Amino acid sequence: MKFAIQVNEGPYQHQAADSAYFFAKAALEKGHEIFRIFFYHDGVNNSTRLTTPPQDDRNVVERWAELAEQHDLDMVVCVAAAQRRGVADEGEAQRNGKDATNIHPRFRISGLGQLVEAAVQSDRLVVFGD
C-alpha cells in the first residue's frame, strides 16, 4: 500500500515527529511504500541540518535523513512555512537575500501542491502533529 505522511510538529516539542518516524519505519518494514513525507507548519524544523542534540539524545533530523537514504524517500518541506521559520536552501537564501542555508540535503523545499499530489497519489494520508 502507498502511504503519504504529513508532519505538522517540530522535533523535541511533543511527540509527533517521533510518532511519524516510527510509523514510517514500521510501514517500510512491512513492505509498504511511502510516496512522500510532507513537513508543514513547525514540522519544517525537522529539516535543519544544524540540529545538534546532546549526545545521549536522538538526532531527529539525522534519523529522518538515514531513513530517507535507506529507502530513497521524498521528504518535502513547505516553502511558506520554511520561509517564516528561517529554513532555507540555496535557492531560497538567494531569492530572499539571506547569507546562509540550513536545510539538510536529504530534504527539499517545495509548495503545498506536493501535499495535495501526495494525498491524491497515495492510498492513505496519515497526519502527525500537535
Add this chain to the structure above:
Amino acid sequence: MSTLHTVNKSPFEKTSLAACLDHASAGAAVLLMEDGVYAALTRTSVEGQVKGALDNLKVYALGPDLQARGLLEDRVIPGISVVDYAGFVDLAAEHDKVQAWL
C-alpha cells in the same frame, strides 16, 4: 469501509477525545496514542465515556506510548487492544482513511 481516528492528546488536557467519540460512526476505530493513551486507563474520570464508546467502536492503544509513560497494560480498560507501530500501520491499511484529531 470505515475510518481510523487517532487521538494524541490526554482527555484531561484537551477535548479532542470527546470530539472524536461524538463524531465517529459505528464500526469505526479509535487509536489512542502519545498522551491520548491516558484515556485507555481504568479508574479515571473518562473511563465511563471510553467504555461506552466500546459498544459501537473499536478502541486501540499504542503500547510503546503506554510504556514510555510507565503505564502498565493491566490498567488498560478491558476491550481496548494494545498495538505496536506495526499494528498501527495495519490499522491504517485496514481502514479506508485515517483522521487525526489534532
